[in-house]
Each structure stands twice: as C-alpha cells, then as structure tokens.
Amino acid sequence: MRRLLLVFLFVLGLALLAACQPEKVVETVVVTQEVVKEKQVVVTQEVVKTVEVRPKKSAIVVLGVWGGSEREAFQDAVAPFTEKTGIGVAFEGTRDLAAVLTTRVEAGNPPDIAILPNPGQLYEFAAQGKLVPLDDILDVEQIKKDYGQSWVDLASYDGKLYGIFYKVAIKSLVWYNPKAFEARGYTVPTTWDEMMDLTEQIAQDGATAWCIGLESGAASGWPGTDWIEDIMLRTAGPEVYDQWVRHEIPWTDPAVKKAWEMFGEIVLNENYVYGGPQGALNTNFGDAPRPLFEDPPGCYLHRQASFITGFFPEGLKAGEDYNFFVLPPIDPKWGTPALIAGDVVVVFNDTPEVREFVKYLASAEPQTIWAKKGGFISANKQVPLDAYPDDLTRNMAKAIVEAEVARFDGSDLMPAAVGAGAFWQGVLDYVSGQPLDEVLQAIEAAAQDAYK
Numbered sequence: 001m002r003r004l005l006l007v008f009l010f011v012l013g014l015a016l017l018a019a020c021q022p023e024k025v026v027e028t029v030v031v032t033q034e035v036v037k038e039k040q041v042v043v044t045q046e047v048v049k050t051v052e053v054r055p056k057k058s059a060i061v062v063l064g065v066w067g068g069s070e071r072e073a074f075q076d077a078v079a080p081f082t083e084k085t086g087i088g089v090a091f092e093g094t095r096d097l098a099a100v101l102t103t104r105v106e107a108g109n110p111p112d113i114a115i116l117p118n119p120g121q122l123y124e125f126a127a128q129g130k131l132v133p134l135d136d137i138l139d140v141e142q143i144k145k146d147y148g149q150s151w152v153d154l155a156s157y158d159g160k161l162y163g164i165f166y167k168v169a170i171k172s173l174v175w176y177n178p179k180a181f182e183a184r185g186y187t188v189p190t191t192w193d194e195m196m197d198l199t200e201q202i203a204q205d206g207a208t209a210w211c212i213g214l215e216s217g218a219a220s221g222w223p224g225t226d227w228i229e230d231i232m233l234r235t236a237g238p239e240v241y242d243q244w245v246r247h248e249i250p251w252t253d254p255a256v257k258k259a260w261e262m263f264g265e266i267v268l269n270e271n272y273v274y275g276g277p278q279g280a281l282n283t284n285f286g287d288a289p290r291p292l293f294e295d296p297p298g299c300y301l302h303r304q305a306s307f308i309t310g311f312f313p314e315g316l317k318a319g320e321d322y323n324f325f326v327l328p329p330i331d332p333k334w335g336t337p338a339l340i341a342g343d344v345v346v347v348f349n350d351t352p353e354v355r356e357f358v359k360y361l362a363s364a365e366p367q368t369i370w371a372k373k374g375g376f377i378s379a380n381k382q383v384p385l386d387a388y389p390d391d392l393t394r395n396m397a398k399a400i401v402e403a404e405v406a407r408f409d410g411s412d413l414m415p416a417a418v419g420a421g422a423f424w425q426g427v428l429d430y431v432s433g434q435p436l437d438e439v440l441q442a443i444e445a446a447a448q449d450a451y452k
Contacts, residue, residue, distance in 0.1 A: 059088035060357050063101060064115035064343070067093045070167075073373050077366035078357075087353045105130055110348035113357070115166065118412045119154055119344050126157035132347040133160040137355050138362055146364075150238065150406040151379050155344055164362045167370070168342030168379045170400050171305040171409065172230050173324040175289060180297045192234070192330040196265070202300055203271040210266055210273050211299035212280040213288025214427065221424030223285045224263065224431065225411045226339065227303060231259040233337040234330035238405045245410045247418075247451045251444040252437070260436055262330075267431055274299040277431050286311040293321065303327060305341070306377075306396055318392040326399045338403035341412070342379070371397075379406075415450035422446035 066074055071093055078089045092111065094100045098121060104110050105125065116122055125131045134140075140161055144152050147165070155163035174195075181187070184205065189195035202209040214223050232241050236255040243249045244256055270276040274291055275283065286308075291298025293313055302308070309322070316322055329336045345361055347354060360366060364382035371378060371387040381401045388394040400406070411419035422443040430439045 058351075058353060059090045060113060060353055061111045062089060062091045062113045062115065063097065063104075063111035064091065064093060065095060065097050065117055066091070066115070066343075067095075069375065073370045073376065076373070077369040078360070080365065080369070081357060081360045085353075085356055087356065089357065105348070112347070112349045112351070112354050114346050114348065115343050116163075116346060117343055118341070119163065119408060120413050122155065122163050122344055122346050123157050123413075125346065125348075126160075126162045130348065131162045132350045132354075133162060134164070134347065134358065135161050137347075137358055138164075143362065146362075146382050147379050148381070148401070148404075148406070150403070153238075154406070154408055163344040163346045164358070165342045165344050165379050166361060166367070168340055168377050168400060169306050170326075170377070170396050171226055171339040171341060172327040172337065172399075173304065173306060173396075174327055175292065175302045175304060175308065175322055175324050176300060177292045177297060177321065178319075178323050179321065180292070180300060184300075186300065188325045189328055191328045195328050199266065199272055199301070207297070208272065208274045208299045209301050211283075211288045211291050211302045212267055212273055213283035213285040214280050214431065215282060215284045219420070219424065221427040222411065222420075223288075223304070224267070224427030225419075225423050226305070226409065227263045227267075228259045228427075229407075229410045230303075230327050230337075230339045231262050231330070232256070232410070233339060233405060233407055234327075234334060235259060235262070237331070237334050238337070238407055241407055241410065245413050247414075247447050251440045251447060257436065257440060260430065260440070264430065264436070277433070281428065281431055309392075318390060323392070324395075335404040336399075336402075337405035337407065338400055339409060340379075340400065340406050341409055414447075417450040418443065418447050 064074075071091060074091060075089075082088055097114070097117065101110070101114055101116075101121065110130070122131070138161070140152070143161070143164070151165050152161060155161060155165060176188075184202075184207075186198060186202070189198050199209040212223070214221055216222055229241075232244060232255070235258055236244075240249065240255050244251075244253070249255070266272050267280055268277055273280050285304070289302040289304065289308055289312060292300070292302055293316065309318070312322060326336055326338070345358065347358060362380075364378075364380050364384075367376070367378040367380050367383045368387045370376040371383055372389065374389045374393070377388075377393065377397045377400060379400055383397070385394050385398060388397055411423050413419065414423065422445075426439045426443045429442070430436060
C-alpha cells in the first residue's frame with residue numbers, strides 16, 4: 001500500500017507590487033512518502049514544484065476624514081475586495097482634508113481616490129480638470145437605477161459623472177416623543193398643511209409645538225439655514241434650488257423670499273416656539289430638543305438632522321421615547337424631498353486597480369457590510385433595508401432611497417462668505433425682527449462679491 005501525504009510549508013507574503021500578468025514562483029515543498037518494501041521504510045525527500053500564483057498589485061491610496069470606528073468599518077467593508085483581487089487599499093485619514101488635498105493636488109501628488117465630505121471640492125477639481133470622469137468606468141445608466149437621478153446630478157459636473165455618494169445622512173427630519181403624542185391624541189402629519197394645523201392645535205391646547213435652537217457659537221444661525229433649504233426644495237423644486245445655490249437667481253427672488261416667509265410663520269410666532277423667537281436665538285442647537293422629554297413636554301416637535309440623537313438625554317429608547325417623521329411635502333409635484341449630507345468618492349488617478357475598486361465601492365456589497373455594523377446609511381437602492389440594525393436607521397434609509405428629489409445642504413456648497421457668513425447672520429437678523437427685505441438685500445450684496 002502506498003500513501004502520499006503532501007505538506008506545503010511556504011508562506012506567501014502580502015507584498016504589493018504593480019504587476020499585471022500572472023507570475024510563476026518556484027517553491028520548495030517537503031513531500032513525506034511512505035514506501036512499503038520487505039520492511040516498512042519511511043523516506044522523506046524534497047521535491048521542487050512550480051506554483052502559479054495570483055499577480056500581486058499595487059495598493060490604492062484613499063484619502064478621507066474618517067477615523068476610529070468609521071475607518072475600521074470602511075476597512076472591513078473593502079476587505080473582501082482585497083481578498084478577491086489581491087489589490088491592497090491604504091486609507092489615509094486627516095481632519096483637514098480640504099487643505100491637505102489641495103496641497104497634494106497642486107504638488108502633483110494626489111491620492112488615487114479621495115472621499116470628500118461634500119461635493120463642493122468635486123466641482124472645483126472637476127472644473128480644473130483634475131478628476132477622472134467615471135462615465136467610462138461605471139455604467140451610468142445602472143448607477144441612475146441604483147441611486148436615482150438626483151444623486152447622479154449631485155455628483156456630476158458639466159454633464160459628466162465624477163463621483164459616487166458612499167455614506168450619506170438625511171437632514172429633513174422632525175423628531176417627536178411618541179408617548180407625548182399618544183397622551184394628547186396627536187397624529188403624525190403627512191403634508192405641510194397638516195403639520196401647520198397640528199402646530200396650531202398644540203398652541204390652542206395651551207402648549208408649544210416647536211423647539212428651535214439657533215445658537216452655535218461662531219456658527220450661530222446655521223440650523224435656520226437648514227429650515228430654509230428644506231422649504232426651498234419643497235416649494236421651488238430642485239432646479240430653482242440649484243440656481244439659488246449657484247447664485248443664478250438673486251436672494252431677493254420671490255422663490256427665495258417665500259421660503260424665508262414660511263420659516264417665519266413658525267419661528268417668529270411666540271405661540272409656536274418654545275421661548276418665542278428670543279428663545280430660539282438664545283438656545284444652543286444641542287440643547288434645543290431636551291424639552292421634548294420633559295413632563296409635561298415643553299414642546300412636541302423638533303426639526304433637525306439624524307445626528308441630533310447624540311444630544312438626547314441618556315437612557316432614551318429609539319422608537320419608544322423618540323421617533324421621527326420626514327418633513328412633509330408642500331408642493332405635491334416635488335414629492336417629499338430629502339435635504340442630505342454625505343461623503344462622495346472621487347478619482348484622481350486612472351489605473352486598472354482604481355477602476356476595479358471604484359466599481360466595487362459603487363456596488364451594494366461594501367455598503368451592505370457597513371450598514372450591518374451600524375452608523376451608516378447608503379443611497380444605493382440595492383442595499384437591502386433589512387441590513388440596517390434598527391428600525392430608526394432603516395426608516396432613514398428608506399426615506400433617502402424613496403426621495404424623488406435629493407439635494408445637498410445648500411449653505412455648504414455656497415462660498416464661505418455667503419453660506420457660512422451672510423446666510424447664518426441673516427437668519428439671526430430675521431429672527432431678531434429685522435425686515436426680511438433688508439435681510440435678503442444684505443445677503444445678496446455679500447453674494448455678488450463672493451461669486452465674482
């Protein structure tokens with residue numbers, strides 16, 4: 001009887017080389033062979049074997065702001081890509097992404113891929129010819145089906161696709177206390193008019209509907225800009241919204257003024273806002289939702305992005321002590337728009353490895369992996385909703401993928417002198433009682449200078 005046992009005693013190191021063709025590597029292996037003759041003799045001999053291995057490829061350098069758990073989750077999400085292709089992914093994190101990326105691009109040493117916290121720099125680099133268009137890398141028609149036209153529009157410049165939104169968040173949320181709603185017999189509104197009727201009903205019941213906090217140190221006023229942007233999307237639609245962000249219409253345009261006035265119908269009404277307009281001006285945005293959970297409640301509604309749950313009192317349970325509904329539609333033809341924030345993937349170096357990686361990132365596989373870990377929402381409709389670990393996140397994801405209209409936070413896309421300057425200050429001036437026409441004229445003056 002003859003039995004052959006092969007034991008391969010070699011280690012294939014994780015080297016990252018830029019080879020494109022299969023390489024043949026000669027490995028020495030030990031073969032243990034038992035030979036039965038007149039007496040049983042064990043013979044050990046060395047045999048040289050030629051083993052063909054997968055080509056080793058260069059690492060892709062990705063630059064972004066993620067750190068800690070976000071970075072770990074991203075690395076876990078891309079691990080299957082490396083295992084399948086042999087292509088390594090090196091993530092470089094920085095909190096000063098705009099400055100670091102600009103410096104590296106100007107020096108001719110950009111990363112292969114950058115993950116931008118908003119599409120503002122995408123438009124800048126695309127205009128400079130620094131980015132690789134994705135039209136020849138991805139099936140754009142399939143991307144439109146997977147993500148929706150709005151997401152393609154947001155990541156495009158001059159008719160070409162330059163980015164893929166990877167990790168996103170929705171801002172168009174109204175938070176409430178389900179137990180307090182139930183105690184009063186209130187129901188979640190499905191239209192703007194229903195929401196305003198509820199606001200008035202709460203006032204007639206001797207309570208206050210809204211908690212609003214506009215104070216944020218040097219950034220005071222920004223929560224009000226989100227209100228106005230959300231209303232603009234619901235009244236004027238995405239095209240006019242885009243024109244406004246690009247300053248193709250003035251701040252004194254009737255469409256812009258209408259959004260401010262509708263915000264004013266709530267924030268300027270002493271009976272509708274906890275503490276009145278002055279209370280909104282003096283309340284820090286992080287403290288603003290706390291009266292939702294008082295007994296009796298100081299307010300019943302609070303409009304803010306998904307991150308605000310981090311400022312809720314400890315010990316509350318999602319779905320029981322707090323929940324949300326999406327800010328209702330105003331003009332039915334725009335559906336229920338989503339004001340969003342998100343990280344967008346852009347490409348600086350066109351290599352075979354990068355092309356493979358971008359296709360992977362745009363697919364549902366890595367996004368589903370991260371979704372299961374929590375703290376992540378995808379705009380990709382192919383990511384199953386049951387991948388999200390809780391109902392709250394699942395409903396946010398559902399609102400994003402079902403929104404027919406989605407637009408990025410407008411103030412983040414405007415020149416800093418406007419979006420993080422005159423706009424913020426204009427909100428404070430308006431809530432303080434300054435006439436709206438004067439407020440809009442002041443912002444328009446700043447915009448004419450900033451957009452030159």
